[in-house]
Amino acid sequence: MRASVGVPFARGLRVFGDRLATVGADGSTLTYRQLADRxxxxxxxxxxxxxxxxxxxxxxxxxxxxxxxxxxxxxxAGHPVLLVGPDDEQARELTAVYRPDVVLARAPEGWRMREHHTGPTRDLHPDLALLLSTSGSTGSAKLVRLSADGVQANAEAIASYLDIRDSDRAPVQLPIHYCYGLSVVNSNLARGAGLLLPEGSVTAERFWTMFREWGATSLHGVPYTFDLLRRIGFEDMDLPLLRYVTQAGGALAPQRIRELARLGRCRGWRFFAMYGQTEATARMAYLPPDLAMTRPESIGRPIPGGSFEIVPDPDQPSQGELVYRGPNVMMGYAENAADLAAGRTVEALTTGDIARRAPDGLYEIVGRASRFVKLFGLRIDLDRTERILAERGLSAACVGTDEQLTVLVTAPGTDQAAAVLATRLRLPPAHVRVLAVEAIPRRPNGKIDYPAVRAWADAHPSGAETSGAHPSGPPAALSPAATSVVRARFARILGHADVPDDATFVGLCGDSLTYVRMSLEIERVLGHLPTAWPTMPVAELERLAAQRDGYTRRPGRRRARGRDGGGTLPARTTGTGTGLIRTVEVNVVLRAVAVVLIVANHVGLFHLLGGAHLLLVVAGWSFARFCLTPGGPGGTGRGAATSRRILRAAGRIAVPSMLWLAWRAARASDVGLSNVALIDNYLRRGVPGYWFVEVLVQVLVLLAALFAIPSVRRWEQRNGFVFALVLLGLALLVNIPTDGVGTFPSAFYVTHGAAWFFMLGWLACRATGTAGRLTVLGIAAATVPGYFGNPTRETVVLVGLAALMFVPRVPLPGAVVALAGGIAGASLYTYLTHYAVYEIALPSLGPLPVLLLCLAIGTGTAAAAERARLSRPRAEHLAAALWRGAVRVGERTARGRRWAVAPPLRAASVGSLAGPILLGQPLTHAFGRLNRPG
Structure with missing residues (x-):
């Protein structure tokens, strides 16, 4: 059966010609003509x-x-389309129920369209255009059927009241399987506006860089988005091209609406609070910006073409259930494949909300007509939630608000209930409370006594699991909830006992030293590494982990087949096992390669220089990514906070370095106090080999001083690329008077001679789009060649820089990823210890065994230091870990467990490398305080 007509805005893309249609995160663009061709x-x-x-x-x-x-x-073309998010379990259920004919899914080589259902031609209603999960989807296969006319009408209505123009550019950071995100796409395409497809959330630096560089004119968010915006200092941002901001996906507090409206009035943009449901394609009402200051408690007026009716409540005639009519009302629901052939079964949408119409004609929501709550834009059916738990043998009662879902469950089912709810409801764990009781309170007729349930929920606001004889009696002691795997990783690696829902890696002061381990842990838990994970809230990462856990624990999880073969989904091609291909960020690989190059050169395995300067480039990239990201402390223009953050990063490098060098100075005559103070690259009184740590710490200290000036941070926040470009230019200027000879001290090893490599990495991180990255590569091509007088060394730096910008991730076997991650994560320890190791080991072993020994001691020491940090102060256990790691590897080497070598290296010699670093408790305690987060 052919559809009588498709959706007009999708068929009319070509009319906008060469106007900009889309911009990818990498800067790739499509005009409307090119988009129409595709x-x-x-x-x-x-x-x-x-x-x-x-x-x-x-x-x-x-x-x-x-x-x-x-x-x-x-x-x-009139093909009904079903949009599904990243939830594997929901995808399998929908596939099994509806048996799609064609599936578009991501494969290792990119997006791939494949035939899926090969049965006879199905009966699809001519008006059916779009299928979306219901606002109240709690893991069911229930879908909303939307018509072509409804999709077009809602797009036109939204474009009309927002006054969308063909010169507008809208960021699409909300997922398009969510009706709000999809409405942003539809309404802007209907008017020929441009769509920006950013990488990451509104807390990511790259989001705002793209926002400014491509002249975004609108911003769209759910209530939680505006919480994040407040944390990153949105109020202080200078966004001269921003015309309007929209909010939907749940009720925003009236005071917050008033604040945003006032901010918009001061900054020159309009704020629209909107009301809608998936069943209405998206929008049903909007609050005009000129009324947001005086009537923020109202949902406003119906959108163009729509109308409201209030069905009076006999007990309260002034209010009643809100009913919406308009061309965007759904055709009806679908619960199985046969329903896709049905025509319109719904003429008016009963919203489930109790409302009243104020004298000024605006509508206000005063309550709900049925047992639904709306969290994070999802309308949760409390009765269905109870049925989901009952299917797993759990007796439960659910109540809630638009801020939190509370579930009473008979003990000892709290852990199971929490896991089921996290998987099926896809809500942040902190917004779901599971309270354990011996019996669910019931009325004499056997029905659940919900007032009693709510009373108990209100009496236990902490959200902890509770057990007791009965809700009518006094509560018993609280038992702690199980800590999530994701949250435990954050707490352990970043050293924070309290990790709130909205915490991010950047916000918890993550840096380049902890990034490698954290990224590998996140990839291991989730099965993949989200692009913007450093700025994703812990709650969102937990949700992804819960979805994956719910999927991987199901029997027969690779395939979910019906008898006809429908329901089969592509098996994953990435995983955590060592036999599977995993993706790893290229900066991790580069860090590992650079360390191997450094050590291999020093032990004489081969002569391939450039590793240390490549590490400086990677350090600059990491600095821009973590120390200057809006999602972290000080990321919003507060110069002093940014300065402290940079000093903490410097301390995490300086403290273990100074401890190690203090011990070496006490044992070796060639290591002096200038080494310990990390200034020997200028004084030249000690061992020259530690210049990299000296340069890096000195650069960070100088930048901390610079960013203590608030106006400097504000300038960098507004013009990140230009700021980094100016610093690179200054670094190149101060490099001119340095000695260009490769001996110490030369331009290669002093801070004012080598800092420009750090700035080059910083600039590369700030570059967005192909043009920006090619510009940086052009600058590098004009400055790096000829600098060392060694083409191979220069090529190492240039290739590494290009990889950082153009190859964000590298697919590798799982074993290689684990090896690279271990080496990269231990890069500082390896760099510090390898000089002493090869001095002792090289006379007895060949270069290759010595290289492996240096890497083993470095990675083993890093791992031991991490384990030790969990139970004792960092500086104390760093020393102990260095001792244990060196002794262990030395003993194994001496016994021939690693390599068959002659003459064998004495275990005592290798073990003695690290032991005396203790130097007494006072020194370790003094530096230990500097090296703690916060």
Missing amino acids: VDQAVTRLGPTRRLVMILGAAELSDDPEPLVVYLAALA
């Missing part, structure tokens, strides 16, 4: 026969707009 190609691939198209992982648009292209192709 849509036409996708239409051809879909074929003439009308089919059900499923797009899996529709949230991932930043690196490739293919999901958007196929979505538009389906709308244009």
